[in-house]
Amino acid sequence: MSKFGFISIVGKTNVGKSTLLNKILERKLAITSRKPQTTRNRILGAWNHEDIQAIFLDTPGVHTGHKKALNKYMNQVAMHALKNVDLILFIVDRDRWGEEEERIIKQLNGSKIPVILVINKIDRIKNKEDLLPTIEKLKAKFDFEEIIPISALKNKNAPKELYEVINNYLPHGQPHYEEDFVTDLSKEFFISEIIREKAINRLGDELPYSISIIIDALKEDKKLLSISATIYVDSKSHKPILLGKKGDMMKSIGTAARKEIQFEYDKKVFLELWVKVKKKWTDDVNWISQLGYDLKKYEN
Ligand SMILES: Nc1nc2c(ncn2[C@@H]2O[C@H](COP(=O)(O)OP(=O)(O)OP(=O)(O)O)[C@@H](O)[C@H]2O)c(=O)[nH]1
Ligand SMILES: [Mg+2]
Incomplete structure (x- = not known):
């Protein structure tokens, strides 16, 4: 039976959301940079594999402290992606957990959408033994379905676990888009x-x-x-x-x-x-x- 669903990629600014989207899609769809607030709107990317069609939504990074209309818009787009989707990939930069992450959790509390915590930039953890305490620390923050450590930048491909998660959590359904459809952006x-x-x-x-x-x-x-x-x-x-x-x-x-x-x-x-x-x-x-x-x- 085929599967279809929407998967949003959310998190604080600069954690590697767009880098991950590009890695999953195996093409550059979203721009990335080492500076914060790079993505300004929702970037839709379709992923087809065997009988699965997953529609990824990359989002602007949740940020605080900026009060302009553009910031308000960007945060709204991000928070909107926490609703009406089938699966959420919540990206964090190693063990960095702050008020932006808390804001996301607040929105997720009470929601029935499965949330996968993706710990990114693990290539920057020098001592691999430090990863375990990071996982333990983050586990306590929310009832995540799964926790997957990755390096969106350095890994050649998105890790197998991520594809397994997509397969496990997407609902049954027919594809909504043609197989060659990639995005709705002009x-x-x-x-x-x-x-x-x-x-x-x-x-x-x-x-x-x-x-x-x-x-x-x-x-x-x-x-x-x-x-x-x-x-x-x-x-x-x-x-x-x-x-x-x-x-x-x-x-x-x-x-x-x-x-x-x-x-x-x-x-x-x-x-x-x-x-x-x-x-x-x-x-x-x-x-x-x-x-x-x-x-x-x-x-x-
Ligand atoms: N070392 C390392 N750097 C990474 C990794 N993933 C992303 N980066 C870098 O982190 C920076 C931010 O990446 P983006 O993908 O633009 O981050 P984003 O979450 O989309 O940021 P916004 O669009 O601003 O919210 C870039 O310089 C990336 O190259 C990783 O796994 N390891
Ligand atoms: Mg981005």
């Missing part, structure tokens, strides 16, 4: 995310929070993909940082993004990038909607 969205990732990786610690990308034009024929995009910063003082000396920062972001888009779509890419200021956009509900983040959808 080409414009992916391209803007690739540009954002290249920018995040090249900028200091503060700027990544305040950039957003809009694709102004996208033309495509058999051989060429032509893109014009604008990177928006939220204050005037950020513009020269993004431009860099003689425009070299923008050049570097553009070159890296173009190479990856070329690889993803297997055709020649022409990418034109602009920088503009959109003051305090992270707290501007209209602007956030314009970026495609649907504030109403995740309100409850």
